[in-house]
Amino acid sequence: xxxxxxxxxxxxxxxxxxxxxxxxxxxxxxxxxxxxxxxxxxxxxxxxxxxxxxxxxxxxxxxxxxxxxxxxxxxxxxxxxxxxxxxxxxxxxxxxxxxxxxxxxxxxxxxxxxxxxxxxxxxxxxxxxxxxxxxxxxxxxxxxxxxxxxxxxxxxxxxxxxxxxxxxxxxxxxxxxxxxxxxxxxxxxxxxxxxxxxxxxxxxxxxxxxxxxxxxxxxxxxxxxxxxxxxxxxxxxxxxxxxxxxxxxxxxxxxxxxxxxxxxxxxxxxxxxxxxxxxxxxxxxxxxxxxxxxxxxxxxxxxxxxxxxxxxxxxxxxxxxxxxxxxxxxxxxxxxxxxxxxxxxxxxxxxxxxxxxxxxxxxxxxxxxxxxxxxxxxxxxxxxxxxxxxxxxxxxxxxxxxxxxxxxxxxxxxxxxxxxxx
Numbered sequence: 238x239x240x241x242x243x244x245x246x247x248x249x250x251x252x253x254x255x256x257x258x259x260x261x262x263x264x265x266x267x268x269x270x271x272x273x274x275x276x277x278x279x280x281x282x283x284x285x286x287x288x289x290x291x292x293x294x295x296x297x298x299x300x301x302x303x304x305x306x307x308x309x310x311x312x313x314x315x316x317x318x319x320x321x322x323x324x325x326x327x328x329x330x331x332x333x334x335x336x337x338x339x340x341x342x343x344x345x346x347x348x349x350x351x352x353x354x355x356x357x358x359x360x361x362x363x364x365x366x367x368x369x370x371x372x373x374x375x376x377x378x379x380x381x382x383x384x385x386x387x388x389x390x391x392x393x394x395x396x397x398x399x400x401x402x403x404x405x406x407x408x409x410x411x412x413x414x415x416x417x418x419x420x421x422x423x424x425x426x427x428x429x430x431x432x433x434x435x436x437x438x439x440x441x442x443x444x445x446x447x448x449x450x451x452x453x454x455x456x457x458x459x460x461x462x463x464x465x466x467x468x469x470x471x472x473x474x475x476x477x478x479x480x481x482x483x484x485x486x487x488x489x490x491x492x493x494x495x496x497x498x499x500x501x502x503x504x505x506x507x508x509x510x511x512x513x514x515x516x517x518x519x520x521x522x523x524x525x526x527x528x529x530x531x532x533x534x535x536x537x538x539x540x541x542x543x544x545x546x547x548x549x550x551x552x553x554x555x556x557x558x559x560x561x562x563x564x565x566x567x568x569x570x571x572x573x574x575x576x577x578x579x580x581x582x583x584x585x586x587x588x589x590x591x592x593x594x595x596x597x598x599x600x601x602x603x604x605x606x607x608x609x610x611x612x613x614x615x616x617x618x619x620x621x622x623x624x625x626x627x628x629x630x631x632x633x634x635x636x637x638x639x640x641x642x643x644x645x646x647x648x649x650x651x652x653x654x655x656x657x658x659x
Contacts, residue, residue, distance in 0.1 A: 247425050248425060269285055305453075323416070330344045357601055362428055456599045464649045474613050533582055536579075538640070543568060
């Protein structure tokens, strides 16, 4: 009797539900001003921005452990644990708004661990179910991360504004909601049966695919691993720097605060999140057609050009509410669009270069480039933005980083391997 196999799109549905909740980490900019008031630090200081940077760094480091665990135990249990820890981190943050140390431990450490446990599981499972559409399904599976940032930017800001204790309430209610969403989505995750392939799909010996399942020790000994790690670091730095500093950029353009008002800032932050999510699907689909390395080249070069345009815009500091709002919105949305592509292209490239069997830990290792970017993206503005025209030069630096990623992509090719040893 033929074994019945679940509908593989249910895995994608579970992945989207999980990623919607996890993507709220990108709504951190709505907390910077309220936290600066309760904690007594400037919103542009690394004391505040470091909370976000720590969450990203812990997220990336946890991905390595989570990837290994889900490769062995399956995605459902690990994602469930991630949901419980992530929700607990937000709930603990609700009682930590007047303690910098506790905010680092709750939002930064617990939140980062929860994201790391929850993030890798739906992605690894989805790629295993869709060997015929790796780029597209990677993009769909993680697009919730960008869309979640858009939705929870709006919801979080509303919760903060409706009462004097809004900041604590926002963390508390969001934490409860996220816990329920992730634990529910995790129940839809599972790996396909051994040897399963989609109906009508015949694996091809493509130039970009490996016929060997690399374990993590073999992976880190390849130069392709270091190329992917470095490109991820360089490209992600720009997007993370923008996400954490939207409000600060608005204040830089208009120090008086009379033009770019709070409502407009919220719109800009929301547009970044929306284009971030859209970019994941668009670039993922493009990589299935153009190839992973070719898509990286286009994306990195486009990102470098947008960042240089942003540097010029900030140096000019145009006057007028409409010009400032429109210019910052367009440039921030373009950065979000290219930034989102990283999260569709790098997992599908990892699967093609090193195989899907150990994708959890292999992609967790590659993803640590993003973790380093989280720290660097917070440090660069902290060191440079305090000077006159500082933010403009921040964008020059990250534009050069994106161009360096483009140069690496020019020479990146799939790994070649001799006969597999037992």
